[in-house]
Amino acid sequence: MYDVLVVGGGAAGFYTSIHIAEKRPNTKIAILERGKDVLTKVKISGGGRCNVTHAEFNPADLSKNYPRGEKELLGPFHTYASGDTVGFFEERGVALKIEEDGRMFPVTNTSQTIIDCFLSEADRLGIQVKTLCSVTGIEQIKEEKEVIWKVAIGDGHMYCKKLMLASGSNPKIWKYVEGLGHTVVPPVPSLFTFNIKDRRIGDIPGVATHAEVRVLPKKNFGKNSLKSKFDASVLFSDGPLLITHWGMSGPAILKLSAWGARILEQYNYQFKIQVNWVPEYHQNGLLELFLKVKQVEKKTVLRTKVLDIPKRLWANLVQAAGIDDMTWPEVSKQQLTSLAEQLTAGIFQVNGKSTFKEEFVTAGGVDLKEINFKTYESKKLAGLYFAGEVINVDAITGGFNFQNAWTGGYIAAQAVVEDLNSNSQ
């Protein structure tokens, strides 16, 4: 009989176990990992550097980075957030650094530092780590005085007082959780780039600029479509946009993919976006500027880039407006209106999605309404806890997904310890 079994040897599983063992020495605890190695996602995360967290230390602002979980994580972040994560690693000799965009990495620039830290802590604290140990069933057994958990592994079983599910986006575990009476929100991909074939961007991969992007709502889209108000208000983002060989990427697009994960899946990843390449202008304001330029400039429009956007993008948009060989005095107001439209409201057809640098996150998981966010315990079944990607929380890129695992793991650990202590009194 174990005090605690943790299903999943990933970020959330290790963080929870370490905090339980640290706070309550001699707790009998084991991590059950189906793979032959633990922490495999930590290893490949952040391009092998592990983007551990984000330098956003205000709980309310931190929670705004979670398309699913924003409301529920606010309370937990008041208890444990990015600053606490930094403290945890620093106390263990792992210094973190902040990059210009706020992402935080180990100063060593390798995720192995994080893995070594977790493995040595697990060893120091006597946590059993069982690899090649796939959980194939979960059962709650009600004994006279207490509830215990029976966990199936291969041919055998293990028993525990408290069960922590930190199994990431594993469909089998979600099935077992549903079998126990929980609701699981169906998984859909989040964090992806847009596939776009369009002459305006086809020959300029690598060009990056700040842009505003809006997904155009599909009207009367099927019975189950979300309300158009939701479409229009949520599916908008701004930030750096990168033109790629296959379409568009960069934070502006990734944010849209995360916030729109569910509706874009409903659209079957076929939809239109509207791009403003000069967010400081609206179409009318830009037209006014062009009319002023027209009065003084004699050269071709192509050679007079009057806006702060990449030269090759300007050239392509001037061409799209059909005025690439015309001078400013020659172009009509109508043609300048067309150029202003290309710059502030260009429409692009998206046909499918691609994975972003192998990094993907799944939206979906155990329904947040069924979890007590003061303890990360199931509201339906006492003694069952969750942390990490197994719950219906996901974030935009930048270290926020790991922060969800650290926060959930820490808070669940405190609750498990409290529970074990009160039961043993």
Ligand SMILES: Cc1cc2nc3c(=O)[nH]c(=O)nc-3n(C[C@H](O)[C@H](O)[C@H](O)COP(=O)(O)OP(=O)(O)OC[C@H]3O[C@@H](n4cnc5c(N)ncnc54)[C@H](O)[C@@H]3O)c2cc1C
């Ligand atoms: C390529 C890539 C790069 C990423 N980079 C970053 C980044 O830099 N920063 C960031 O914040 N986020 C990043 N993410 C997201 C981040 O990795 C996840 O959000 C995070 O790993 C979730 O942690 P977790 O412990 O909940 O799940 P996981 O890390 O997925 O761990 C779950 C573990 O449970 C095990 N398991 C599942 N089912 C069973 C079973 N039945 N029995 C036993 N074990 C089981 C799995 O094998 C796995 O080891 C990245 C994701 C990817 C794919």
